[in-house]
Amino acid sequence: MHIAIRHFPDMMSSFDAPDEKGALMCTSTRLRAFLTHAVLMAAVETLRIHGEDGYLQKWQMHPFPTLELEALRHLHLAADDCTLSH
Ligand SMILES: [Zn+2]
Structure with a gap:
């Protein structure tokens, strides 16, 4: 990509x-797997730091994309053969 x-x-x-x-x-x-892993881990870290409520307070226009994060995690683990820690 x-x-x-x-x-x-x-x-x-x-x-x-x-x-x-x-x-x-x-x-x-x-490589797609590398980029997907980086985006996934950045989103997980953002959620860990701010939580859904803190994210919404900070960004205001949109809630944290929890369903999209889980869909990305599922697709990444199923399709990218990633051996890094998650
Ligand atoms: Zn990964």
């Missing part, structure tokens, strides 16, 4: 902006 992280000066008004309007901050190409 190839990812690109771009910075938009005003995130609230940039949802519909084309990618080219954002300043390219970094790019990376990684």
Whole structure:
């Protein structure tokens, strides 16, 4: 997978902006399993630190995606043959 992280000066008004309007901050190409593992573990750590209530207080617009996290965990463990600790 190839990812690109771009910075938009005003995130609230940039949802519909084309990618080219954002300043390219970094790019990376990684195996799907590696990226999936990193996203999964970051979400688990976010939940551990903030909890669902703390997450909602901090981000306000959306609750923590608990169902999506469990779906990602299930798919990752079933399809990625990951040997790292979870
Ligand atoms: Zn993993």
